[in-house]
Amino acid sequence: xxxxxxxxxxxxxxxxxxxxxxxxxxxxxxxxxxxxxxxxxxxxxxxxxxxxxxxxxxxxxxxxxxxxxxxxxxxxxxxxxxxxxxxxxxxxxxxxxxxxxxxxxxxxxxxxxxxxxxxxxxxxxxxxxxxxxxxxxxxxxxxxxxxxxxxxxxxxxxxxxxxxxxxxxxxxxxxxxxxxxxxxxxxxxxxxxxxxxxxxxxxxxxxxxxxxxxxxxxxxxxxxxxxxxxxxxxxxxxxxxxxxxxxxxxxxxxxxxxxxxxxxxxxxxxxxxxxxxxxxxxxxxxxxxxxxxxxxxxxxxxxxxxxxxxxxxxxxxxxxxxxxxxxxxxxxxxxxxxxxxxxxxxxxxxxxxxxxxxxxxxxxxxxxxxxxxxx
Amino acid sequence: xxxxxxxxxxxxxxxxxxxxxxxxxxxxxxxxxxxxxxxxxxxxxxxxxxxxxxxxxxxxxxxxxxxxxxxxxxxxxxxxxxxxxxxxxxxxxxxxxxxxxxxxxxxxxxxxxxxxxxxxxxxxxxxxxxxxxxxxxxxxxxxxxxxxxxxxxxxxxxxxxxxxxxxxxxxxxxxxxxxxxxxxxxxxxxxxxxxxxxxxxxxxxxxxxxxxxxxxxxxxxxxxxxxxxxxxxxxxxxxxxxxxxxxxxxxxxxxxxxxxxxxxxxxxxxxxxxxxxxxx
Numbered sequence: 001x002x003x004x005x006x007x008x009x010x011x012x013x014x015x016x017x018x019x020x021x022x023x024x025x026x027x028x029x030x031x032x033x034x035x036x037x038x039x040x041x042x043x044x045x046x047x048x049x050x051x052x053x054x055x056x057x058x059x060x061x062x063x064x065x066x067x068x069x070x071x072x073x074x075x076x077x078x079x080x081x082x083x084x085x086x087x088x089x090x091x092x093x094x095x096x097x098x099x100x101x102x103x104x105x106x107x108x109x110x111x112x113x114x115x116x117x118x119x120x121x122x123x124x125x126x127x128x129x130x131x132x133x134x135x136x137x138x139x140x141x142x143x144x145x146x147x148x149x150x151x152x153x154x155x156x157x158x159x160x161x162x163x164x165x166x167x168x169x170x171x172x173x174x175x176x177x178x179x180x181x182x183x184x185x186x187x188x189x190x191x192x193x194x195x196x197x198x199x200x201x202x203x204x205x206x207x208x209x210x211x212x213x214x215x216x217x218x219x220x221x222x223x224x225x226x227x228x229x230x231x232x233x234x235x236x237x238x239x240x241x242x243x244x245x246x247x248x249x250x251x252x253x254x255x256x257x258x259x260x261x262x263x264x265x266x267x268x269x270x271x272x273x274x275x276x277x278x279x280x281x282x283x284x285x286x287x288x289x290x291x292x293x294x295x296x297x298x299x300x301x302x303x304x305x306x307x308x309x310x311x312x313x314x315x316x317x318x319x320x321x322x323x324x325x326x327x328x329x330x331x332x333x334x335x336x337x338x339x340x341x342x343x344x345x346x347x348x349x350x351x352x353x354x355x356x357x358x359x360x361x362x363x364x365x366x367x368x369x370x371x372x373x374x375x
Numbered sequence: 376x377x378x379x380x381x382x383x384x385x386x387x388x389x390x391x392x393x394x395x396x397x398x399x400x401x402x403x404x405x406x407x408x409x410x411x412x413x414x415x416x417x418x419x420x421x422x423x424x425x426x427x428x429x430x431x432x433x434x435x436x437x438x439x440x441x442x443x444x445x446x447x448x449x450x451x452x453x454x455x456x457x458x459x460x461x462x463x464x465x466x467x468x469x470x471x472x473x474x475x476x477x478x479x480x481x482x483x484x485x486x487x488x489x490x491x492x493x494x495x496x497x498x499x500x501x502x503x504x505x506x507x508x509x510x511x512x513x514x515x516x517x518x519x520x521x522x523x524x525x526x527x528x529x530x531x532x533x534x535x536x537x538x539x540x541x542x543x544x545x546x547x548x549x550x551x552x553x554x555x556x557x558x559x560x561x562x563x564x565x566x567x568x569x570x571x572x573x574x575x576x577x578x579x580x581x582x583x584x585x586x587x588x589x590x591x592x593x594x595x596x597x598x599x600x601x602x603x604x605x606x607x608x609x610x611x612x613x614x615x616x617x618x619x620x621x622x623x624x625x626x627x628x629x630x631x632x633x634x635x636x637x638x639x640x641x642x643x644x645x646x647x648x649x650x651x652x653x654x655x
Contacts, residue, residue: 053547074553086544090566099562100552147552 001186002064002077002154003029004050009059011045011211019045021211022059030185032178036198037208038234043191044159046208050189051157052076064154074103079148083160085140087132093119093143094128097150111150118146121180138169145177149184156181158190162197174200195235199223207231225339229346232274232339238305241275241315244343252338255311257290259333271349274339277305277318283332290331292317297325398632405429405625412621424622432626443597445605445627452584452601453634458521459583460576467530467575468568472560474531475538476546486535493528497589505592515596524589530575537571538564573645581635602631 004027011020020042027033035043048054050061052073060067068076079100087096097115106114119125122142132140141161148156161177162170178201181188192198198205199219207214207222207230215227226232232240245254247268252259254273283289290310298305299321306317306325317331340349400417407415407422433445473479474486504523505514513519541564549559565572587603594600606627639646 051547051551053550073547073550078551080548080551082544082548084542084544086542086548088545088548088563090563090569099549099554103553103558147548 001029003027004064004155004187004189005060005062006046006050007060007062009046009049009061010057011042011049011054012057019211020049023208023211023213024059025206025213025216027187027189030187032181032188032190032201032203034190034192034198034202034205035208036192036195036202036205036234037214039193041208042211043193043208047157047159047189047191050155051078051080077154078157079151079153079155080157080159081141081144081148081161083163085132085144085164087140087143087147089132092129092131093124093135093146096132096143097146100147100151114150114152115146118149121149122146137165138173141165141173145180149180154187156186156188156190158188158192160192161190162192162194170197177201196237199235205235207234209234225348226274227348229272229274229341232341236276238277238316238318240339241277241280242341243273243275243310243313243315244270245273246270247340254290254313257311259288259290259335261335261338270343272341272343272346274341275315275333276337277316278303279334279337280315280317281332281334282319282323283330287330287332290333292329292331294325294327294329398629401625402629405622405629407622409620409622412625413619422622428622428626429630432623432630443600443605445602445630447598448600448602448605449630449634451599452603452631454517455520455586455590455601456580456584456634458517459524459586460580462521462525463527463530463579464572464575466525467527468534468565468572470526470531471534471538472564474535476556486531489526489528489531491528492526493532497524501588501592508593515594515599517599519593520590520599521583524583524586527579530579533571533575534568537568541567570645570648573642573648577638577642577646580638584631584635602627606631 006023006025008022008024009020010018010022012018023046035046037043045054049056052071056069060069063076088099091099094115097118098111101111101114119128122145124139124142124146127135127139162173165173174197190201202219204216204218205222206216209230215222215231222231222235226235229242233242243254245252250261252261292308292310292315294306294308296307303318304321306319308315341347342349400419403419403421404412404417405428406425407418408424411422436442436444474482508514508519508523545563546559549563554562585603590601590604606624
C-alpha cells in the first residue's frame with residue numbers, strides 16, 4: 001500500500017501529439033481515484049504511464065517512496081485489471097493467479113495460500129482448475145481481479161474493467177470492486193468513461209478532457225459544483241442543460257424571459273447557464289417560469305425525461321411520472337440551483353453554493369420541499 | 376441447414392475415387408513381381424508378393440556402393456522432414472516474434488523483404504546456395520541438407536499474423552506479472568501457438584520429405600539418399616536385366632507416401648484448427 005504522486009506528467013507521442021498535458025494528482029494511501037472522461041481524453045494513457053506500459057514524456061510518477069519513471073512495470077509493485085481481462089487462455093484459473101507470483105520466485109506454499117485466499121474472497125474456488133474460456137464474462141472478471149489481489153500490490157490499476165460486461169453484471173461487479181477495495185484498503189486508480197461508475201466508485205474523481213484535468217473532487221462536490229461546462233455536461237445523467245443567457249442588473253435573461261435572482265451574480269453580460277434536469281419542475285401559478293416546448297418524452301419508470309426547447313435552446317427536464325404533460329409547459333427555475341459558466345471559456349463563474357451562505361436565501365425558495373433532488 | 380442429398384455424396388465419391396485410385400493401383404501393382412508388371416502393366420488385383428517385395432526394398436543393400444537400404448533412405452527422409460519442420464518452426468517463430476514485438480529500425484522493411492521471398496521458389500537461389508554450402512564444406516552433411524532451406528517466409532508470415540492477433544493486453548499483463556521477453560515467449564506465445572505449430576509442422580514436414588532437387592545437388596554420398604531419390608535410383612540402377620524393378624519402385628513410392636499421410640492423419644484436427652481458429 002502506498003500513496004501515489006503524479007506530478008506534472010505529460011505524454012507526447014512521436015509526431016508531437018500531446019495526449020496528456022501536465023497532469024498532477026496526489027493520491028492518498030488507500031484512496032479510490034477514478035479517472036473519467038470521454039474517449040481520447042488521455043485517461044488510459046495516464047493510467048498506463050503509472051503502470052509503466054507507456055513511457056513518461058515529462059514529469060514524475062512516485063509510488064510509495066520512490067520515483068518510478070524508469071522502473072520496469074513488474075518492479076513498480078502495481079497490479080492491473082484490463083478491460084478484456086487479458087487472462088492467459090492456455091492456463092487454468094489457478095495458474096493465471098499464480099503466474100505473477102511464480103515469476104517473483106514466491107515459495108509454492110505461499111502461492112497456494114494466497115491463491116486460495118483470493119479465490120475464496122472472489123468466490124471463484126470451484127473454477128480453479130478451469131481454463132478461462134470455460135468461464136462466463138463475470139467469472140473472468142473475477143479471475144482478473146484475483147490476479148491483481150494475489151500479488152498484494154501497492155496499488156490496483158483498473159482500465160475500464162467493467163466495459164465488457166452486460167449492464168446488470170456491471171452493477172453488481174461495481175459493488176463488488178468497491179467492497180473489495182474498502183476491505184483491502186489498497187490504493188486504486190480506476191479508468192472509466194462511464195460517469196455513473198465514476199460517481200459510485202470514487203472517493204475522489206478526476207475529470208479529464210483533452211489531456212487536461214478539468215476538475216478533481218469528491219463525486220458529490222463535482223456534481224453540485226462542476227468547474228466547467230464540460231464537467232457539467234459529463235457528470236450526471238441526464239447531462240446538465242446548458243443554456244445561453246445574459247446577466248444584467250441581478251436578472252438573468254434567457255431570450256425574452258427574465259428571471260430575478262436572489263443573490264447578486266458576480267458577473268454581468270453573456271453567460272452559459274447550467275440547469276440540472278432533476279432540479280427543474282413544473283411551475284405553480286404565479287411563479288416565474290420558462291415556457292418549454294415539448295419535443296418528445298422518455299419514460300424511465302421512476303421518472304420521465306421530457307426533451308424540448310426553451311427559446312429554441314434544447315433542454316431536458318426530469319419530471320415525476322405522474323406530472324401532467326402538454327405541448328407547452330411552464331417550468332419553474334430554481335434560482336438557488338443555477339450554475340453560471342463563462343460564455344467564453346466555459347469555466348465556473350461564482351463560488352459553489354456553500355451550505356451556509358446560499359442557504360441564507362431561504363425565503364426565496366418557498367418550494368424547498370419539492371426541490372430536494374432525488375439523489 | 377442444408378440437407379445432404381444423394382448428389383452430394385456422388386460428387387464426394389467421384390472426388391475420392393479420383394484421388395485414391397492411383398494410390399490403390401500403385402499399391403496393388405507393387406505386390407506383383409517385376410516380370411508380371413512388365414507383361415500386364417498396372418493391375419488392380421492382389422499379386423501375392425507383398426511381403427518379399429517390401430522386405431527387399433527396405434533391407435536389400437543397393438546402389439553403386441551396395442550399402443544403401445530402403446530403410447536407410449527412409450531414415451534420411453525422416454531426418455530431412457523433421458529437421459525442416461522443426462527448424463522452420465523455431466526459426467520463423469523467432470523471426471515473427473522479433474518483427475511483431477520488438478521495435479527496431481526498418482522492421483517493416485525487413486518483414487517485406489522476407490515476405491517477397493515467398494514469391495521466389497527455391498530453384499531461383501539454388502546455385503548460389505550450393506556454392507555457399509560447398510565453400511563451407513557442408514555438402515554431404517545433414518547440416519548442409521537442412522540449414523540452407525530453414526528460413527521460411529511462409530512460416531514467418533503465418534506466425535506474424537498469428538502474433539498480431541494476440542491481444543496486446545496479454546503482453547502487458549505478462550509484463551506486469553514480471554515476465555521478461557523470453558519468459559513471455561516461452562510461457563505465453565509458444566503454448567498459444569500450438570495449433571499454428573501443428574499446421575506449419577505438417578506443411579513443412581511434407582515439403583521437406585518431398586524435396587528432390589536440393590538433396591540431389593547437395594549429396595553425392597549414397598548414405599544421404601532420401602526415399603524420393605531412391606525411387607529414381609531403382610529405375611536407373613537396376614535396369615541391367617532389361618526388366619526394371621517396377622514392383623520395387625512402386626513399393627518405394629508407397630513407402631514414401633506413408634509417413635506424410637500418417638502425419639496428416641494424426642495432426643489433422645490441430646491442422647484444421649490452426650488454420651481456421653481465430654477465437655483464442
